[in-house]
Amino acid sequence: MPRIDIGSYEGSFVLRFGGEFSRINAYTLASTLVSVADAARAANGLINPGYDIEVVVEALGSGSFKAKIRAVYRQGGNLFSVQNLRAVVLSVIAAHIYTQTLAPGVSINVVTNEDSVVVTAGDQTVVVPRSTYEAMQEVQSLETFRQAVSRAFRSVDGDETIQSVAITSGDDTDEETPIEVSREQFAVLAGETATSDVPTREVEEQTEVQIMRAILEQSRRRWEFVWRGVTIAAPVLDSSFFEKFAAHEITIAPGDALVVRLRIVQRLDASGIYVNQKYEVVSVLEHIPRPSQASLGG
Numbered sequence: 001m002p003r004i005d006i007g008s009y010e011g012s013f014v015l016r017f018g019g020e021f022s023r024i025n026a027y028t029l030a031s032t033l034v035s036v037a038d039a040a041r042a043a044n045g046l047i048n049p050g051y052d053i054e055v056v057v058e059a060l061g062s063g064s065f066k067a068k069i070r071a072v073y074r075q076g077g078n079l080f081s082v083q084n085l086r087a088v089v090l091s092v093i094a095a096h097i098y099t100q101t102l103a104p105g106v107s108i109n110v111v112t113n114e115d116s117v118v119v120t121a122g123d124q125t126v127v128v129p130r131s132t133y134e135a136m137q138e139v140q141s142l143e144t145f146r147q148a149v150s151r152a153f154r155s156v157d158g159d160e161t162i163q164s165v166a167i168t169s170g171d172d173t174d175e176e177t178p179i180e181v182s183r184e185q186f187a188v189l190a191g192e193t194a195t196s197d198v199p200t201r202e203v204e205e206q207t208e209v210q211i212m213r214a215i216l217e218q219s220r221r222r223w224e225f226v227w228r229g230v231t232i233a234a235p236v237l238d239s240s241f242f243e244k245f246a247a248h249e250i251t252i253a254p255g256d257a258l259v260v261r262l263r264i265v266q267r268l269d270a271s272g273i274y275v276n277q278k279y280e281v282v283s284v285l286e287h288i289p290r291p292s293q294a295s296l297g298g
Helices: 026-047 089-100 130-139 143-157 183-190 239-246
Strands: 003-005 012-018 051-060 066-075 108-112 116-121 124-129 164-168 179-182 200-213 223-227 230-234 257-268 274-288
Touching: 012 026, 012 089, 026 051, 026 066, 026 089, 026 130, 026 143, 066 089, 089 124, 089 130, 089 143, 089 179, 089 183, 116 130, 124 130, 130 274, 143 183, 179 183, 200 274, 230 274, 239 274
Parallel strands: 003 124
Antiparallel strands: 012 066, 012 164, 051 066, 108 116, 116 124, 164 179, 200 223, 200 257, 223 230, 257 274
C-alpha cells in the first residue's frame, strides 16, 4: 500500500511541475513560488509567534521543472521563542494540500495515535506527526493562508501546459510516494478550500480544566489540559490572566486547575453530527492550586 510520511517535509520539500514541456512560463513559476511563500508566512505567524520565516528556492531541476523549497527560521523579539519554535510549517502546507484533494467518494479512515495521525484513503496511507496535524487544523482557519494556497493553484490552473503538481521530499527514490495533485484537482485548491465550505459553529461553557502543559507567555500557542477526562489543546486568550501571572499574583504548576470559559469550535461531519474541532480558553475565572500532600507525622 502506498505510504506518505508528511514528517519528511518539515525542513524542505520539492515542488515538481509535471507535463510534456521543455520550458515553463516564468510568471507561472514565480507566482506559484511566491504564493507558497505567502502561505508559509501566514502559517508561521500563528505557529511560531516571535519567529520570522524565509522561504528560499535552493535549486531548479530540468525536465519536469522541480523547485526545492526550504524554510529558514529567524528569531524575532519573543524571549520565549527558542523553546517554542516548531519547524513544521512546510509539512503543514503539504498536509493541507493532501487533505483538501481527497476524493469525496473515497473511503477515509483517520486513526489518532499518541505521536501521529494516520489517514487511510483508498489504497493510500498518509502518516502525519500529531503536532503537524494539530497545527494544520489551526492554520486552516486563517483566511490569509487559504488565499495564498488558492493563488498558487490558480497560477498552475491557468497554465494548460502543466498537467500535475507533485510534492516530494526530494529523495528521488523509487520507494517514495509523492503527494500528487492532478490538473482535474487544481480547481479544488484554486477556489475556496473545502474547509471553509464545511458548516461550523461555536459554543461556550464554563468548566474546570486541569493543566498538563503551560505556555507562560501570551500568544496563540496552545496549552494542554485535561477536560472531562480527555486531553485537549487550547490557547489562553485572557490577557488579564497573563498580567496577573507577570505580577506574580498567580503561580502555575502542572496539576493545577482553572475554572474557565471554554470556546469549542465544532464542525459538521459526514454523518450529520457536530464534532469538536478546536478549543480556546476565552477567560480564566479562577485558579485552583493542586492539593499539597500533608507531611507524615505533621
